[in-house]
Structures are given as C-alpha cells and as structure tokens.
Amino acid sequence: MKSYRKELYFNIPSRRGLVNITPQVQQAIRDSGIKEGLVLINAMNITASVFINDDESGLHQDFETWLEGLAPEKPYSRYHHNGFEDNADAHLKRSVMGRETVVAVTDGKLDFGTWEQIFYYEFDGKRQKHVLIKIIGE
Incomplete structure (x- = not known):
C-alpha cells in the first residue's frame, strides 16, 4: 500500500x-x-472545518445564517472561553460542521455522488491555516 501527504x-x-x-x-x-x-x-x-456538500451560493448563505444563529460571534462576553481570545463561536461552529471527511478513490478519481464537493470553512480567519490531504491505497 502507498501513501501520499499534501498540505x-x-x-x-x-x-x-x-x-x-x-x-x-x-x-x-x-x-x-x-x-x-x-x-x-x-x-x-x-x-475550521472540512465537509462535503453542494456548491450552491444560496446553501452557503444558509450555512452562514444557521451557524450564526447557533453560535453568534457577538457579544463576546456570552462565552467563557473568550478572554484572551474572541473566538469561542468559531470553536462551536467547527464542532457542528466537523473536522474532516473521507472519500473513496476509484480509478484515480474522487468517487462522489451527484453534486458532492469538498469545502474548507474557516470560522476565525485573518491568519494562515492549513488542511491535510492524506491518500492511502494502490
């Protein structure tokens, strides 16, 4: 079995x-x-999160609205975590959207269902972040 890593x-x-x-x-x-x-x-x-869904702008806005309703950014004082940082909402949003996704590779291609795409979603930006891609197989 081979493996490959990219960031x-x-x-x-x-x-x-x-x-x-x-x-x-x-x-x-x-x-x-x-x-x-x-x-x-x-x-x-x-x-930050990685997840699979449809690449449709209305749905993307729905994610933003829904997540902000679940864990609003402000007021910062509503969160115990906020003190040194102001990103408690980002931690909660990541918990809802997930950490990673795994996809089958078949014949050298992502083995997706109709409309599926992979997204990186940042909840506390303005600084460099990264995503790991790890591929295993033959």
Whole structure:
C-alpha cells in the first residue's frame, strides 16, 4: 500500500469564509498516482472545518445564517472561553460542521455522488491555516 501527504494553506481575509477545495484534492490524487484507496481531508486548525456538500451560493448563505444563529460571534462576553481570545463561536461552529471527511478513490478519481464537493470553512480567519490531504491505497 502507498501513501501520499499534501498540505493546502489558506489566508482567508475575513473572519469566516468558505472555499471549494475539490480541484486541489483531485490534483493531489493525480499527483499521488494512487488509483484505488481513500483520501482523508482534515482541517488542521480547531476553528475550521472540512465537509462535503453542494456548491450552491444560496446553501452557503444558509450555512452562514444557521451557524450564526447557533453560535453568534457577538457579544463576546456570552462565552467563557473568550478572554484572551474572541473566538469561542468559531470553536462551536467547527464542532457542528466537523473536522474532516473521507472519500473513496476509484480509478484515480474522487468517487462522489451527484453534486458532492469538498469545502474548507474557516470560522476565525485573518491568519494562515492549513488542511491535510492524506491518500492511502494502490
């Protein structure tokens, strides 16, 4: 069995931002030479998520509205974590959206259902963050 590791780096200019990383993940699969296996895509920061869903702008706005309703950024004083930092809401949003996703690799391609895409979602941006891509297989 072979393995391949790649990191993607992000500098989201706003506090929150959503990036479709499907093309970068597919390129990593091509670069790996692995035809059959699994790919793990993992947000390597506690205030960001990786997940699979549809690449549709209305849905992206629905995520933002829903998450802000569950864990509003302000007032900062509502959270016990906020003291040295002001990102408790980002930690909670990440807990809801998840840390990583795993996708099957078949014939050297992401083995997706209709409309599925991979997204990086940042909840506490304005500094460099990264995502791990780990591919295993043959």
